Amino acid sequence: MSIFRDIPPTAGLPLSIRELAAAYRNRHAGGLLAQDFQNFLGAPYAAVTCSGTSALYIICEALKELSPKRTILVPSFICPLVAFALRRAGFFIEPYDVGPRDFNGDAGRVAAACAANADIGTILINHLGGIPCDLTRFEQTIRATGLFVIEDCAQSFGALHKGRPVGTLGDFSFFSLAAGKGLTLYEGGVLAVNKNEHAALMDAKIRQLVKCDFRREARRILELLGYGLFYRPLLFWFVFTLPQLYWSRRGDDIKALREDFDSTFPVHAVSDFRKAAGHIAFPRIAGAIGSQREKAACYREALKNLPGLCILQEAAGDAATYPYVIALFDQPEKKLQALQAFAGAGLGVSQIYARALADYGYVQDSVPNRNSENARRLAERAITLSTSPFLKKSDIEKCIEIMHTVCGR
Ligand SMILES: Cc1ncc(COP(=O)(O)O)c(C=O)c1O
Known part of the structure; x- marks a missing residue:
């Protein structure tokens, strides 16, 4: 691991x-x-x-x-x-x-x-x-x-x-x-x-x-400082993956995916300090998106002919940003197999949403249970491949190798 x-x-x-x-x-x-x-x-x-x-x-x-x-x-x-x-x-x-x-x-x-x-x-x-x-x-x-x-x-x-x-x-x-x-x-x-x-x-x-x-803004400032310190491969396991493993082992996929949301979200002012942090980092976004697109293209090229797999992409004439890449299997079993194969590899493979919107227990009173067949299909069959700036070429190669094994090539 x-x-x-x-x-x-x-x-x-x-x-x-x-x-x-x-x-x-x-x-x-x-x-x-x-x-x-x-x-x-x-x-x-x-x-x-x-x-x-x-x-x-x-x-x-x-x-x-x-x-x-x-x-x-x-x-x-x-x-x-x-x-x-x-x-x-x-x-x-x-x-x-x-x-x-x-x-x-x-x-x-x-x-x-x-x-x-x-x-x-x-x-x-x-x-x-x-x-x-x-x-x-x-x-x-x-x-x-x-x-x-x-x-x-x-x-x-x-x-x-x-x-x-x-x-x-x-x-x-x-x-x-x-x-x-x-x-x-x-x-x-x-x-x-x-x-x-x-x-x-x-x-x-x-x-x-x-x-x-x-009080809430002070907490967010501390969390942003914590992000500056911990958002790196060396420490990410402790703040993100460890809690995820804990909730997965307890069988709570919603908490493991950090989807245990609370309806009482705050609506408060953001301090100038946090906004300034965003302003200072803003010029770096274009370069980051360019690198995400390159990683997505790399996955797409290497995985395009795998049986039972589709890599989602934008329509002709559009330009997606790919904060992650979505790999959709034909069979739900393949998704489970893939998640197992990637477990503990540290390669950032994950899922989008655990459920169709209507299927989250905590919104069932406000979202009618209809028109959700394809959403359920996606929830059951999709995984995400990371395009993180920390992902190296060798990591992408490992991901591709594992995907080939899962898809039987
Ligand atoms: C598609 C989509 N809509 C809305 C939201 C809510 O945004 P925030 O987490 O900033 O409140 C998210 C965040 O996860 C999202 O992914």
Whole structure:
């Protein structure tokens, strides 16, 4: 078992203690992080929030001022925190199923759902795994019914759909700056508005809903410092893999995958120090994404002909960011075999979500149990291959070798 060299499962951007010290010295520059996002997106408004979840919650609170409709179409394979944000804002969830080998919904089914329920006023799309979702397929329905579009860009900052950055395709978007999500404040998020006419409303909502919470922010600052120290292969096993092993052995896959979320997420102000840490690391994102793409291409090339395996990738003309690579087996048994083969190897192989959204016990009262067949299929058959900056060429070669063995080649 690899204890002293354990690769993180996703491509979180490491932060050095030197960068954190520079962030402290330049904390007055914290306000520039929102500007970084706004400039990158060319958006009229962006703001830093304490999480992606709180960003979505604030967007939904603003939506209530724009439309009386209270039902949102949500993909069936998505982070359960999304359901918490929507429910807290008083919205109902109508799941639409993702594709069998992508995270796009079916245009006909989405149109039918809108025709059947006049309360549907918004569709949330998700660029999961940094792979741009194809919004154009819903264009007719969006135009015909005046749906608002929220983009969940929690995992996809920097991805391009037909040359346009994700986060600029719909009306509103949000990004996650949680640990492991690329650029990080340990916990954090960004919300963006794409139409001038919504900027003032969003700003007013932020002023109304976001409160100072010194104790929680102090804890986040300590966690960010801990991230600077521990987010490296030498120490990652102790802070991440050890608790994961503990919960796996106890048979709790939800806790092992850190999906034991709590509906009482905070909505508090982020300190200038943490924002400055994000601003200082921001220029490194482009290079990190380039390296993730190279690693993804390497996996794709080496695994493309393996029987019973599909490596998910973006549509032609799009550019995914690949914070990890999704390998989808035809058979659920193969996924289990693969996870066993990688256990203890320290190569960062993991899973996306343990369940379809409707199947998490803690959201069952708010997510109807329908339209989730493909999501269940993905949960049962997909593993993730790391594109972490710590992953070396020799690690990728080992991963490829193990995948060949699992797939019988
Ligand atoms: C697709 C997706 N949406 C939303 C979220 C919530 O973001 P955060 O953890 O920053 O609240 C996540 C985070 O795991 C996510 O992966």
